[in-house]
Amino acid sequence: MSKGDDTRSHILRRALDLTSEVGFEGLTIGVLAKLVRMSKSGLYAHFESKEDLQRQVLEHAADHFVDVVVRKAIAEPRGLPRVRALYQRWLDWTTVELSGGCPFFAAAIEYDDRPGPVRDKLVAQQHEVLETVARAARIAVDAGHFHAALDAEQFAFEFWAILQAYHHFARLLQRADARSRADQAFDSLLRNAGAT
């Protein structure tokens, strides 16, 4: 990496933390400049516009997600252990890994009514991550850990549902039972999938 890439990567990491606390609309070149102690014109050397910054933060968040969730899950054995690891790493991602909440959940709410390149990027990322879950479920079917008739896309929907509800219970409601509720729901999802 060149020094320029290094600086950009440092800025994006701070921008991601900021976004996880105040959302994408709160992420402006001005606020970010103060946070990283650079001039606004210095930041414009890295990001063409607010929208470009938002898009790059989404990409950075996805790279970070792949590092701390997907890669670590894929290091586990194929099938059920990998599905479980995906779930556990992901739970930590939504509540422990970042200073605020999950930036993807925030972006989903902020952009559902706003057409444009940021929304398009987000939707593409979401389809990809749901496909990652469905693929892990299909591998578990191939490994004989889930029953052969499993609908892997339905599995991904329900997997996603648990993560979203966990985020809500843990962050907004600050419920002490958030984790155990999510775990019970996940056990039930695994049972329905035929896990033994």
Added chain:
Amino acid sequence: MSKGDDTRSHILRRALDLTSEVGFEGLTIGVLAKLVRMSKSGLYAHFESKEDLQRQVLEHAADHFVDVVVRKAIAEPRGLPRVRALYQRWLDWTTVELSGGCPFFAAAIEYDDRPGPVRDKLVAQQHEVLETVARAARIAVDAGHFHAALDAEQFAFEFWAILQAYHHFARLLQRADARSRADQAFDSLLRNAGAT
């Protein structure tokens, strides 16, 4: 209702639609004044501050939710029919009833890191609505429609999870299968609860 109440109620209805599209942070006295064609000072006669406006919109949203979801569900026979009605009315609430998405999901993301009276109000409302689901599940147990060992709060968590995921699939992802995915997940939740 006095004429003043009538005006306030009209303003709140417009404010709720605006919020469902742009979120609570986009709901300002200035933007709302333009929308309802009143002066800002005219609006300040009804709302002391932006925060007071946000709190009143949350209350108005909850009243509206009770009217179109809870009351209609309670009109159904006790037990399983009522649980089903609660689910169906609620799905419509998140995607059909308002011009944008569910204002509670938006507020949940916007306020999870912002302590204060708006967040407190929202959290109290969320506990209440989750208790409404748990109560409906307990009544279904009493009616013999669900098995006696059902954990009603766990049922409420999983019920909530399906609604959140449905909202995400239907609104952000615009997935044509959002409704059928949610329905399959709900059928599975009912089966696990022992519904016959």
